[in-house]
Amino acid sequence: MMNKSKQKEKILVIDDTPNTLEMLQRNLSSKGFQVFQSENVSDALGILETVNIDLVITDYKMPGANGIELVRHVRENYKDIEIMMITGYPSINGAVEAMKEGAENYLAKPFTKEELFEAVKTALESLKLKRKTGEVAGKLLPSVCGIIGESKAMQAVLNTIEKAAATDATVLITGDSGTGKELVSREIHYKSNRSTAPFVPVNCGGIPDGLLESEMFGHVKGAFTGATESRAGFFQTADGGSIFLDEISETSLAMQVKLLRVLQDKEICMVGSRRAQKVNVRIIAATNKDLETLVRKGKFREDLYYRLNVLSIGVPPLRERENDIILLINYFIDKFASDLRETKPYFTEKALLAMRNYDWPGNVRELENIIQRLVVMKEGNEITVPDLPSQMRFSTHREPNLKRNLAEVEIEHIRNVLASVNGNKSAASEILGIDRKTLRKKLSDFEDKVTD
Ligand SMILES: Nc1ncnc2c1ncn2[C@@H]1O[C@H](COP(=O)(O)OP(=O)(O)OP(=O)(O)O)[C@@H](O)[C@H]1O
Ligand SMILES: [Mg+2]
Incomplete structure (x- = not known):
């Protein structure tokens, strides 16, 4: 990584x-x-x-x-x-x-x-x-863990990561499945001054409730049948570093009380022991559920929610970072082709368009899996529309993105018109019904805004 x-x-x-x-x-x-x-x-x-x-x-x-x-x-x-x-x-x-x-x-x-x-x-x-x-x-903000993202949405995420890495505050990362929440949490850890200590990911949803406490905090010898010797938990392993509590919404209310205590007092108790021990661990939590709703329904403790949500990062779905799709496609083609020592295939213009217009319910993970399959299965060097999974082949036009402001729509239209006349500004300004000076000003204003 x-x-x-x-x-x-x-x-x-x-x-x-x-x-x-x-x-x-x-x-x-x-x-x-x-x-x-x-x-x-x-x-x-x-x-x-x-x-x-x-x-x-x-x-x-x-x-x-x-x-x-x-x-x-x-x-x-x-x-x-x-x-x-x-x-x-x-x-x-x-x-x-x-x-x-x-x-x-x-x-x-x-x-x-x-x-x-x-x-x-x-x-x-x-x-x-x-x-x-x-x-x-x-x-562009550089990433240490290989986060690809030059879209405004991802640059904003990288910006917040930067700030989060400079503090020890607890971070709550939200986002749909496959958007890159774990990658973001690694990036925070490896950019922080804890980077030389361990980063310990824990899938809270994947460990049965009965085992979670001892997995998290460790247990002493004799704590329960089968505990023939004492064993450290994730928190001890992560000492000095960061712990990533993935799928935090899946923890039981009883576990939530214990986590709250860690956050408040910075101490844990091993299962079977009454002695609290100090830990020095930064907590990063993630969820693809809406915790506020769970709080309202009484399924998630409100106090824990506020303790976790000191800094929050919302990772946007892939369909909202259209500009990153091509970059990610290239990145994964490179990665899988070189893993297999294969030559790099390339997409036809139409195939790329279909990929860009698809709405990616499984986000980056879905894209990664699809590219891997395409690289493994490819016969020639070219990937065409019929090679794509069926759900994608028909995605040649998309719902309008209703989150853009007028300036963004305007600049996109200007660029499309410019492209249609091969960059000829006189021709473009004629089509657009504005003079060349205005056109140049609009382009440079937009550039300034982006680079601010
Ligand atoms: N911006 C990105 N650049 C490069 N790779 C990415 C990016 N985002 C995600 N990935 C890759 O996509 C895959 C899924 O990312 P990750 O596991 O971080 O998502 P997640 O949000 O934790 O998903 P889930 O909710 O399903 O656990 C990983 O292989 C990760 O490396
Ligand atoms: Mg994950």
């Missing part, structure tokens, strides 16, 4: 020749980059909108919009992306033009693998340097 910390750089490659695209994809993936690909500029624009790309590598000559137009679009709309242009040997002029438009790097065809790696390395180093010197702001 810990070594996922290094975020892979994301490279978008655009080339109208499938062979070149495949070669770039294969070589760059083998170097550990996360690679996104597109055969034309307009699909590339869609990817740029949803994924935080670090480096764009684009062909120069392509049917439809060409590489220069893409360079221009990236320069006008994204500050934080490095661009590399691939040019055929007779068109060194193209390279000059590309540089003028702001493609900082170029690679002349034909090139070897080594030349490619060298050029990519240089481009990424220069990006890193720019980020460091503040020329562009690296704005």
